[in-house]
Amino acid sequence: MSSEPKAIVAPSPPTVAGYVVFVGRPNAGKSTLLNAMVGEKLSIVSPLAQTTWRTVTGIYTGPRAQIVFLDTPGLLDARDQLQRAMVHAALERVADADAVLVVLDATRAREEMESGRLAEVGRARRGPLFAAVNKIDVAEERDVEALARWAEAELGAHVHRISALLGAGLLKLRDALGAALPESPFLFPAEQIASQPLRFFVAELIRETVFEQFRQEIPYSTLCSIEEYAEDRSPIYIRATLHVERSSQKGILIGERGRAIRELGRVAREKVERLVGEPVFLELWVKVLAGWRRKGSCLRRFGFQLPDDHGRAAR
Numbered sequence: 001m002s003s004e005p006k007a008i009v010a011p012s013p014p015t016v017a018g019y020v021v022f023v024g025r026p027n028a029g030k031s032t033l034l035n036a037m038v039g040e041k042l043s044i045v046s047p048l049a050q051t052t053w054r055t056v057t058g059i060y061t062g063p064r065a066q067i068v069f070l071d072t073p074g075l076l077d078a079r080d081q082l083q084r085a086m087v088h089a090a091l092e093r094v095a096d097a098d099a100v101l102v103v104l105d106a107t108r109a110r111e112e113m114e115s116g117r118l119a120e121v122g123r124a125r126r127g128p129l130f131a132a133v134n135k136i137d138v139a140e141e142r143d144v145e146a147l148a149r150w151a152e153a154e155l156g157a158h159v160h161r162i163s164a165l166l167g168a169g170l171l172k173l174r175d176a177l178g179a180a181l182p183e184s185p186f187l188f189p190a191e192q193i194a195s196q197p198l199r200f201f202v203a204e205l206i207r208e209t210v211f212e213q214f215r216q217e218i219p220y221s222t223l224c225s226i227e228e229y230a231e232d233r234s235p236i237y238i239r240a241t242l243h244v245e246r247s248s249q250k251g252i253l254i255g256e257r258g259r260a261i262r263e264l265g266r267v268a269r270e271k272v273e274r275l276v277g278e279p280v281f282l283e284l285w286v287k288v289l290a291g292w293r294r295k296g297s298c299l300r301r302f303g304f305q306l307p308d309d310h311g312r313a314a315r
């Protein structure tokens with residue numbers, strides 16, 4: 001026997017990777033949680049409900065696990081075509097995800113427990129189902145516990161108590177979600193955190209600013225599309241159109257002598273500059289696209305999918 005020490009090369013454990021979908025009612029904190037999990041602000045957040053209209057992808061890569069998080073629009077009882085597209089975007093991901101996380105707002109425990117939509121997610125789901133009882137930093141302890149018990153009993157979920165805003169419970173939740181994923185090579189390069197193009201995030205930041213600066217129905221009536229994005233110019237030139245439903249809304253967005261649209265443009269441009277790390281010239285136009293929220297043809301033009309697009313029964 002040789003006295004040389006033997007080099008023991010332990011086989012490195014395999015990696016895991018997969019998709020985790022966040023679903024929940026509007027305003028539960030899904031987008032806040034996505035940003036916290038990825039460590040970057042990818043998904044827009046506001047105190048108003050129904051902020052997220054399209055699914056946002058955020059990628060977390062650890063030493064052995066890559067988790068692709070999908071932040072979806074809030075589940076509600078759809079009243080127009082845009083809401084139908086939103087609910088569809090959320091539910092279509094549930095069936096084929098590697099794991100589903102239902103995000104619950106503990107400050108609205110009763111509404112959560114009465115939501116037929118969430119019960120539906122629990123029933124539709126075959127694979128691992130998790131629930132995050134969120135906002136424990138501000139919710140009553142007894143509401144947190146009631147909601148946790150409900151999610152365990154009614155949804156059959158593994159329950160975590162978290163504050164997406166302050167970070168409480170997030171590491172444990174991320175580890176648990178990672179442990180539910182299948183063995184797989186990483187699906188994206190390790191340094192990649194997003195999968196959508198920059199112009200998507202630019203449009204979202206403009207929309208977030210509309211949510212901050214305008215009231216009542218304006219945020220919900222404003223669709224943002226990027227018409228031109230010239231990266232080869234300095235400053236980068238971006239032209240965006242804000243489509244509103246009625247001409248009275250156009251007047252409000254523009255404001256007296258253009259004051260409102262100038263302020264919107266200024267704040268949105270600063271956000272976009274932080275995102276792209278370069279000076280930006282942002283040009284905003286407002287157009288009326290009558291009743292676009294109710295029109296499938298308008299929504300499809302801007303890339304939304306409706307449930308009937310796949311020949312499925314309308315939800």
Ligand SMILES: Nc1nc2c(ncn2[C@@H]2O[C@H](COP(=O)(O)OP(=O)(O)OP(=O)(O)O)[C@@H](O)[C@H]2O)c(=O)[nH]1
Nearest residue numbers: 026027028029030031032047050051052074164165
């Ligand atoms: N106190 C507290 N507030 C939170 C927490 N998580 C989210 N919020 C707040 O809740 C509000 C809604 O957060 P979002 O992340 O936009 O919620 P969402 O589920 O993505 O909402 P939709 O996009 O409308 O479906 C924002 O004002 C957040 O700051 C939390 O853990 N604690």
Ligand SMILES: [Mg+2]
Nearest residue numbers: 030031051052
């Ligand atoms: Mg959201």
